[in-house]
Amino acid sequence: MSQKEIPYKTPVTxxxxxxxxxxxxxxxxxxxxxxxxxxxxxxxxxxxxxxLSSDIEHFVASGRGTVYSYTITxxxxxxxxxxxxxxxxxxxxxxxxxxxxxxxxxxxPDSIEIGMAVIADFVPDSDGLGTPRFVLG
Amino acid sequence: MSLSGQTAIxxxxxxxxxxxxxxxxxxxxxxxxxxxxxxxxxxxxxxDGLFTAGMSSGIMxxxxxxxxxxxxxxxxxxTNIGGSSFVAHVNHAAGAIHAGLCEVALILYGxxxxxxxxxxGTGMGGGGGNPATAFISPYGMTTVGSYALVxxxxxxxxxxxxxxxxxxxxxxxxxxxxxxxxxxxxxITVDDVLSSRVISTPLHLLDCCIIxxxxxxxxxxxxxxxxxxxxPPVVVxxxxxxxxxxxxxxxxxxxxxxxxxGGNAFAMARLGPDDIDLCTIYDSxxxxxxVTLENLxxxxxxxxxxxxxxxxxxxxxxxxxxxxxxxxxxxxxxMRGIFLVIEAARQLRGGLGARxxxxxxxxxxxxxxxxxxxxxSGASLVLSRD
Numbered sequence: 328m329s330q331k332e333i334p335y336k337t338p339v340t341x342x343x344x345x346x347x348x349x350x351x352x353x354x355x356x357x358x359x360x361x362x363x364x365x366x367x368x369x370x371x372x373x374x375x376x377x378x379l380s381s382d383i384e385h386f387v388a389s390g391r392g393t394v395y396s397y398t399i400t401x402x403x404x405x406x407x408x409x410x411x412x413x414x415x416x417x418x419x420x421x422x423x424x425x426x427x428x429x430x431x432x433x434x435x436p437d438s439i440e441i442g443m444a445v446i447a448d449f450v451p452d453s454d455g456l457g458t459p460r461f462v463l464g
Numbered sequence: 465m466s467l468s469g470q471t472a473i474x475x476x477x478x479x480x481x482x483x484x485x486x487x488x489x490x491x492x493x494x495x496x497x498x499x500x501x502x503x504x505x506x507x508x509x510x511x512d513g514l515f516t517a518g519m520s521s522g523i524m525x526x527x528x529x530x531x532x533x534x535x536x537x538x539x540x541x542x543t544n545i546g547g548s549s550f551v552a553h554v555n556h557a558a559g560a561i562h563a564g565l566c567e568v569a570l571i572l573y574g575x576x577x578x579x580x581x582x583x584x585g586t587g588m589g590g591g592g593g594n595p596a597t598a599f600i601s602p603y604g605m606t607t608v609g610s611y612a613l614v615x616x617x618x619x620x621x622x623x624x625x626x627x628x629x630x631x632x633x634x635x636x637x638x639x640x641x642x643x644x645x646x647x648x649x650x651x652i653t654v655d656d657v658l659s660s661r662v663i664s665t666p667l668h669l670l671d672c673c674i675i676x677x678x679x680x681x682x683x684x685x686x687x688x689x690x691x692x693x694x695x696p697p698v699v700v701x702x703x704x705x706x707x708x709x710x711x712x713x714x715x716x717x718x719x720x721x722x723x724x725x726g727g728n729a730f731a732m733a734r735l736g737p738d739d740i741d742l743c744t745i746y747d748s749x750x751x752x753x754x755v756t757l758e759n760l761x762x763x764x765x766x767x768x769x770x771x772x773x774x775x776x777x778x779x780x781x782x783x784x785x786x787x788x789x790x791x792x793x794x795x796x797x798x799m800r801g802i803f804l805v806i807e808a809a810r811q812l813r814g815g816l817g818a819r820x821x822x823x824x825x826x827x828x829x830x831x832x833x834x835x836x837x838x839x840x841s842g843a844s845l846v847l848s849r850d
Contacts, residue, residue, distance in 0.1 A: 335602045341595040348598075368712050370599045376712050396620070396717060398612035400604060400664040404587035408604035416609045416664070418710070418717070426714050428838075430603050441620040458602050 332432055333411040335450050335458035343373040346385045351457035354449045356388040358423055369425035390447035392419040392461070395426060399436045419445055419461050430460040439463070468732050471558040472690035472697035472850070475504030475683035476806040482647040482676040482795065485579035489518060490532040492574030492679035497533065500681035505694035506568060511683075513539035513566030515557060517549035518575060519582075519798045529572065539566035545707070546833020547746060550682065550802035551843035555703035557684040567685060571805075574679030575797030584798055585672055586663065600838065608672055608749070610837030612664040615751040617717050619666060621766065626666055628769035629750040630657035633670050633792055635778045636747060640789025642779070642819040647676045648793045671750040673791035673800075680802035682809070691850070698809040701735065701826075702846035704728025709839035721842025722759035722830050730761075733846035735826065737761045740846075742811055742821040743783060744804040746832040747790040756830055757785075760844070779819060787811060787819045801831035805845070812849050825849050 338348050347370075350357030359368050361375035362384055368376050375383060397417035403409055415431040417439075431439060432448070445461040452458070477499030479492055487495075493516070501508060514537040516529050526542035539560050543549055550571055557569035577584060585608045589601065618624045634654055640646035652670060660669035690697035706724035710717065730736055737760060747753040754768040762783060763771040771777070777785040786792075788807040791800045808827040810816055826848045834840035 333602065333604050338598040338602070339593045339595050340598070344595050344598065366712070370596070370711065395714075396613040396617040398609050398616050398664045398666075399662075400606060400609045400612075401661070402586045402608070402663045403604055403606050404583050405589070411604065414604055416603055416605055416613070418613060420714055424714065425712065426710055428600050428603055428605065428710075441617060460603075 331411045331414065333414055333430060334407050337452045337454050337456055338458060340456070344371050347371050348456040350387065351449050351459050352451055352455045356390045356447045356459060357385050358388045358425060359383050360386055367424045369427060388421060388423050392421040392445055394431070394439060394441050394443045394445055395420045396441055397431060397439055415439060417461070431462065432460055433462040466732065467558055467562050468701050468734070469699055470562045470687060471684055471700045472687045473554070473682055473700070473805065473809045473847070474685045474690040474693045474695065474697060475500040475506065476809045477503055477681045478645070478795070478803060478806045479679040480645045482678055483578060484576055484677040487576065489574040489576055490529065493529060493572040494533060496572060496574065496679045496681035497570060500683050503695060504683055506683065508533065508535060510568045511535060511570045512537050513557060513560060513569035515541040515553035515569060515571040516573065517542060517544035517799065518573065519577065539569070545841035547748065547799040548801045548831030548833035548841050548843040549799065551805060551829055551831035551845060552705045554682065554684055554700065554805055554845055555705055555843060558700045558703060561684065561686055567689065569684040571682040571684070571802065573799060573802040575799065576677045577798040578675045578677045582675065582798065584675055606664065607835055608667055609664040610835035611749045611751055612667045613837040614717055614755060615666050618751065618755065622769065624769040626658055627654050628772060629671055629754065630654040631772050632747070632750040632753050633657045636786055636790045636792035639779060639787050639819060640793035643788050643794055646789040646794035647674050667749060667751070673748050673796040674793065676795050676797050678795050678797040680806050682802060682805050687850070696813050697850045698812045699848050699850055700845060701848050702729040702731070702733030703844065704732065705841065705843040707839065707841045718755055718765060720755055720759050720836055721832070721840055722756045722844065725842040725844040726760040726830060729844035729846045735846055739826055740783070740828045741824045741826050742787065743785045743828045743830070744808045745785055745830050746800065746804060747786060747792045748832065750792070752832055752836060753785065755836070756832065760828065760830060779821065784821045787821055801833070801843070804829045804831055808847050812847060
């Protein structure tokens, strides 16, 4: 079954979030880790969300996670989402800990179950950035 | 000295309109202020604290409202945390009155969401130029979708059935049939809910609240002052507020702010779920009401589906919820927390006829703001007759 996909726009970035979106442009899922307290965090921030240290490091995550929840959205009045219905909105819990909101694509939505393994897939844009979503596997 | 039992709701007014294209939101609020002041026998010049929030009102909302009403209160509160704001405003008013910062608090809400054709459930959230929201905005999250994530996980963990969610909608509609001002009054069945179109799995159209125009006013004062006014005081025995977000730490999506805010409200009141005769609970969606009951401690996590069956939350049942028909069937102009406070107060005063909860002495009010799926607020009140 060929699933319509939401066309992603170039993300709006700032200095705190740029490394994540540039990673997506390279096909990498980049997360932050705090060297002082070991917290792995997402979404990216300029400080550690536990100890407020400014010494944040970035690392490339595996891209693997599991489906925490999902929903098949049949009605969204806004372009461009309107024309992509039905699509799958989901929360994925990454191996490294953080939870991401995302879409799951490339499968029959009715085949998705909570707990399934998923892996990140990236849609590059023309500015060297990209947007991640997930596929089963 | 504890805040418990020190203040009371003295005046309430729910605007009867559900469609008001000829009115501005300020006008709706002014009409509600007049109604609540008449309800308790106070004058606008008695008001020295003003509280408001709205979806379109902007950063100076409480100042602009004071200008429209031509008042100069010495206590201001524009706390905007979503639909629960007005429940939190009662919390804040009680604290301000108890601290001597204010004597007569006027809480106001007015909205023309319906006549503005605001597609709150499925037409918002396109995402602007904000780097912080860039992690959500590409993916097409609608308000309904955000709550559907909660419903789907609840179904996965606990086997909660669409029929059980539908029972909530059916009960709210039955209550609305007894409320002449309710927007939707024609009875519906579980089959009607399940055959209404799917918006975002597992939520159907009839699992979602209506969109109306409307407004309301609540007046809070000291219990001592309230006893001198026109209506029986509704005493604020306990209050609490909280928030939850998804993100760091992978929190349980099914534990919501109500657990913390309700826990604090019950603790302040020195009461528990067994002491409550009726609830008014934010019902943006059927799932909202269900997980709120679990988090407030009326049943265990996962038992919500069974709890709402067999008429338990209907009028005549063990724990009537939203006797006015709620946001699912009566009134939901985008933010409905004020109507939770108003209906609970009206029930505790008595005299509501067919939708009166017999012998109601104590009520639990819980408002949810924002979306359960991403970040949300909660505000809870324990109210009682004097």
